[in-house]
Amino acid sequence: xxxxxxxxxxxxxxxxxxxQEKEKISYPKEKVMNTEKFDIKRFENxxxxxxxxxxxxxxxxxxxxxxxxxxxxxxxxxxxDGNKTYYTKxxxxxxxxxxxxxxxxxxxxxxxxxxxxxxGQVDIEPFxxxxxxxxxxxxxxxxxxxxxxxxxxxxxxxxxxxxxxxKTEQMITDNFITKNKENIGIGLFHDQENTQLTSEKIIDxxxxxxxxxxxxxxxxxxxxxxxxxxxxxxxxxxxxxxYPQGYWDYKIDGNTGKIIDVNYRQENRP
Numbered sequence: 001x002x003x004x005x006x007x008x009x010x011x012x013x014x015x016x017x018x019x020q021e022k023e024k025i026s027y028p029k030e031k032v033m034n035t036e037k038f039d040i041k042r043f044e045n046x047x048x049x050x051x052x053x054x055x056x057x058x059x060x061x062x063x064x065x066x067x068x069x070x071x072x073x074x075x076x077x078x079x080x081d082g083n084k085t086y087y088t089k090x091x092x093x094x095x096x097x098x099x100x101x102x103x104x105x106x107x108x109x110x111x112x113x114x115x116x117x118x119x120g121q122v123d124i125e126p127f128x129x130x131x132x133x134x135x136x137x138x139x140x141x142x143x144x145x146x147x148x149x150x151x152x153x154x155x156x157x158x159x160x161x162x163x164x165x166x167k168t169e170q171m172i173t174d175n176f177i178t179k180n181k182e183n184i185g186i187g188l189f190h191d192q193e194n195t196q197l198t199s200e201k202i203i204d205x206x207x208x209x210x211x212x213x214x215x216x217x218x219x220x221x222x223x224x225x226x227x228x229x230x231x232x233x234x235x236x237x238x239x240x241x242x243y244p245q246g247y248w249d250y251k252i253d254g255n256t257g258k259i260i261d262v263n264y265r266q267e268n269r270p
Contacts, residue, residue, distance in 0.1 A: 007008040007155050008255065009111065012045055013014050018054060019145075020152070021233070022145070022146040022148065022150045022151045022153060023146060023148050023150075024146070024150065025144055025145070025146050025147075025150075026144065026147070027143070027144050027146050028142045028144075028145075028257070029040070031141055032141065032142040033139075033140050033141050033142070033144065034111050034134075034136055034140050034141075036088060036111045036140075036165060037105075037109045037110060037111070037139060038073075038087040038105035038109040038111075039107075040104075040107075040108075040109045040270045042059045042073075043052070043059060043073065043087070044077055044206060046059070046075065047056065049209075050260040051261030052182070058103075061073045061148065063072065066199070067093075067094065068093075068112075069091060069092065069093050070092045070094075070096060071089060071090070071091050071218065072089070072090040072092070073088070073089055074085050074088045075087050076088065077141070078095075080138035081106070081107075081180075084107045085107055086104060086106065086107060086112070087104070087105040088102065088103065088105070089102075089105070089256075090102050090103075091103065092119060094221075095218055095219045095220060095221055095224060096218035097119070097218075098118065098119050098120070098163060098218060098224055099116055099117065099118060099119060099131075100116075100118075100119050100260055101114060101115065101116055101117075102115045102117055102130075103115075106138055108138065109139060110136070110137070110140045111136050111140055112131070112136055112138075112156050113133060113134065113135050113136065113137075114133070114134045115130045115131075115132070115134075116130075116131050116132040116133075117129045117131060118131070119224050120226065120227035120228060120229065121227070121228040121229070121230075122224055122229050123228060123229070123230040124151065124229070124230055124231050126142075126146045127143070127151065130148065131147070131149045132146070132147050132148070132149065133145070133146045133148075134146075134147065139173070150269070152231065154215075154234075155234060155254040155255060156254070156255045156256070156257075157236070157252070157253070157254050157255060157256070157257045159229075162229070162236050162238075162252065163216070163218075164212070165215075165252065165257050166215040166216035166227070166238065167214055167215075167216050167217075167218055168214065169214060169215050170199060170203065170211060170213060170214065170215075171203065171206075171211075171214060171240065171248060172203065172248070172262060172264075173199050173201050173214050173259075173262075174185045174198060174199050176261075177197050177198070177199065177202075179263075180262065180263065180264040181197055182200060183264045183265065183266055184264050185197065186198060186266060187244065187245070187246050187264065187265075187267060188202065188205055188206070188246075194240045206242065206245060210222045211223070211242065215238065215240055215248070215250060216240070223240070223259055225239075226240070226241040226242075226243070227240060228241070231254070233254075234252065234253070234254040234255055235251050235252070235254060235260075236244075236250075236251070236253075237249070237250070237251060238250040238251075243267065243269060244267050245267060245268075246264060246265050246266050246267040247264070247265040248260060248262065248263070248264055248265075249261075249262070249263040249264075249265065250262055250263075
């Protein structure tokens, strides 16, 4: 019987490892405590519904530190724990940083979870950009660390390599203009018959404090928050949202880093 139980346990362990080979879970060898607390008194008796007028009289749900770091606070009822109030703090460093931290707290104010995630949007199941997560018990002691940063380990161009490409490559080159000519002409120049389109002319038209002509301007808070990344087999799919000037969609080879397709979509939002 003991042998059977051991065999089952080993089988479960192997299956677990195979299913999560790109997810590393580590446990602390000694006690590690995080003493960070959420200021629950700040939001004590905070109403569920707040009018714009009343909001001015209540504690701010956003702080800006002297270095430009933005901290956003929220509270929510956890229906898995008797609808007790839990708290969240999102810490976003100033540009050009491309990662932020999401911190969840128990009703007592003790930290529950800390996650490092992309400032923009990562649409990749099942982790959606939660690269490193640390879980804590109700006393603030570290339970485990989950590292998902190997999700792309089979690619030569990994996520951080992709970000470097986005920051250095032009958002449009002449060889991709022909297929996008009509959409760009109408969407950006209001001229369907525009025959003088060049990448230089398009970029000059779009350049602003936010747009520097690259796929991603990490120094722009707007641009870094409006980049969406997904992965289709070995192809990185990137969308640059330039509201109100439409979208740019890119396909980038995950093994060579070559931009293999660029597509412009006209703005259709109010």
